[in-house]
Amino acid sequence: MAFLMIFVPIAIAGLAAIFPSNRLRPLFLPVAALAHLCMTVLVLARPDLKATSAWLVLDPAASLVLLVVSVLFLFCSIYAIGYLRYRQERSNRVFVACLCGFLGIMSLVAWSHHLGLMWVAIEGTTLVTAPLIYFNNNKRSIEATWKYLLVGSVGIALALLGTFFLAYSSLQQGLGATLQFEDLLSNAGLLSKPWLRASFILLLVGYGTKMGLAPMHTWKPDAYGEAPGVIGAVFAGGVTSCAFLAFLRVWQICNAAGEAFFTSRILLVMGLFSMAVAGLFMIGQRDFKRMLAYSSVEHMGILVLGLGIGGPALFGTMLHVVTNGMTKGVLFLSAGNIHRAFSSKNTDQVRGALRRLPVSGALFLLGFLAITGSPPFGPFVSEFAILNGAFTAGRYVAAGLFLFFLLLVFIGMGKTVLKVVQGRPPAEVGIEAVAPNATAAGGSGAVAASSAPAAKPYRDGFLTVAPILALALIVLALGIWIPAPLGDLVRNAAAFVENRP
Numbered sequence: 001m002a003f004l005m006i007f008v009p010i011a012i013a014g015l016a017a018i019f020p021s022n023r024l025r026p027l028f029l030p031v032a033a034l035a036h037l038c039m040t041v042l043v044l045a046r047p048d049l050k051a052t053s054a055w056l057v058l059d060p061a062a063s064l065v066l067l068v069v070s071v072l073f074l075f076c077s078i079y080a081i082g083y084l085r086y087r088q089e090r091s092n093r094v095f096v097a098c099l100c101g102f103l104g105i106m107s108l109v110a111w112s113h114h115l116g117l118m119w120v121a122i123e124g125t126t127l128v129t130a131p132l133i134y135f136n137n138n139k140r141s142i143e144a145t146w147k148y149l150l151v152g153s154v155g156i157a158l159a160l161l162g163t164f165f166l167a168y169s170s171l172q173q174g175l176g177a178t179l180q181f182e183d184l185l186s187n188a189g190l191l192s193k194p195w196l197r198a199s200f201i202l203l204l205v206g207y208g209t210k211m212g213l214a215p216m217h218t219w220k221p222d223a224y225g226e227a228p229g230v231i232g233a234v235f236a237g238g239v240t241s242c243a244f245l246a247f248l249r250v251w252q253i254c255n256a257a258g259e260a261f262f263t264s265r266i267l268l269v270m271g272l273f274s275m276a277v278a279g280l281f282m283i284g285q286r287d288f289k290r291m292l293a294y295s296s297v298e299h300m301g302i303l304v305l306g307l308g309i310g311g312p313a314l315f316g317t318m319l320h321v322v323t324n325g326m327t328k329g330v331l332f333l334s335a336g337n338i339h340r341a342f343s344s345k346n347t348d349q350v351r352g353a354l355r356r357l358p359v360s361g362a363l364f365l366l367g368f369l370a371i372t373g374s375p376p377f378g379p380f381v382s383e384f385a386i387l388n389g390a391f392t393a394g395r396y397v398a399a400g401l402f403l404f405f406l407l408l409v410f411i412g413m414g415k416t417v418l419k420v421v422q423g424r425p426p427a428e429v430g431i432e433a434v435a436p437n438a439t440a441a442g443g444s445g446a447v448a449a450s451s452a453p454a455a456k457p458y459r460d461g462f463l464t465v466a467p468i469l470a471l472a473l474i475v476l477a478l479g480i481w482i483p484a485p486l487g488d489l490v491r492n493a494a495a496f497v498e499n500r501p
Helices: 002-018 025-045 060-085 093-111 115-136 139-171 181-186 193-211 220-226 229-256 260-282 288-309 311-342 358-371 378-392 396-421 462-480 484-497
Strands: none
Touching: 002 025, 002 093, 025 060, 025 093, 060 093, 060 229, 060 311, 060 462, 060 484, 093 115, 093 229, 115 139, 115 193, 115 220, 115 229, 139 181, 139 193, 139 220, 139 229, 181 229, 193 229, 193 260, 193 288, 220 229, 220 288, 229 260, 229 288, 229 311, 229 484, 260 288, 260 396, 288 311, 288 378, 288 396, 311 358, 311 378, 311 462, 311 484, 358 378, 358 396, 358 462, 378 396, 378 462
16 A cells, blocks of 8 residues: 555656646646555555555554645645636746655655665655745745755755664664664664664754754745745645654654653744744734745744653644644635635735635634644644643743743734735735736746736635635634544554554
């Protein structure tokens, strides 16, 4: 089953790349998404399908991440059809092919139980997503793409060095060099502690760069700000979750080796620092898509903070992978609609979104309330569980700072969001071209409105609203009731990362 989940999306990507019709090519996206989701549900229901080989095993933590990625990608694929209809002036061949291939590579990350193979898969996500950032083909998008590649390459190089150190921590003790996750986990107590600690630091920096933890987050505001909104959603809910899973492997090995005290102090500091940086940069932020990038920095900090707290907070941490991923889909997709309607992402030009785009504007506002931990949405439940875990573990200072930074983020983010949704919209500036050769504003920097007679102002459509509404309903439902199968999956993931039976 692992091979099917990895290679079916890649095969569909190949078909999309040679398919001649620019108008019909986006239909490959939901085909890949539906096939992947069906296989995901099947493998979750059939435990006997979760081990293909020693290198490809779907453990409980990976099962949760794979489910999040698959569900989010399905809704993003439907949205992408509507989005690309407004971008008919540009070829979508690379966009569709890379997005389908990206789903296969993220599946490889989830299935990898060999840390070397996992590193290759993480690097693969970097290479296949770079063209997606560049889709709008302007000065700012190419700058964001190069920054993403350069910063990401440094991070992934450090992760490779950390992976070598991890193997050497086994070799140095006479156990033989291995990067097999199960072998390292079972022999964790015998690993060389200095090499293991050095490996942990390097992998935290390396995979933390991919996650967008501060201060390794410098690529994220540009990449999220200039990529189409649908790509921002896939990044914030998919790429970051896979990078978190990769780091989670290393954290498990260190904890099994008795290094929990060493790792927890570092993770508490890194988590709180990321939240602080995000909150400070949100204050006075006028670019609402860059604001969402800093929100992602904050929530990666929350995940790392949950790991630093440990046992009592792990259920909330794993649940937050789900709630954060779904909520980021709501925010980025609705932000993409608002951006197209106003041809800008600056609050100096964007106001009155509730009047111009009643559905997208309302969903953007609801997404803000959800992602800042307001009840009755899913992130409130997961963040409250992490906070409760902090108090249970006696981490009172961390709990207090956690609450303070949540308040800081709420104030900073709220100021920007309210500017976007409230007030009267300016004169019609959001002109979306429907004819080829007309200029359209996609999910990146502001683009001049087209003056062609055939051009029309952007308005919400079914394909660009229905997926956001569905994600918003999921986020709301998770704040009221967690279905038993999902609750079991989250609890199993938490028990697995804590090395409990």
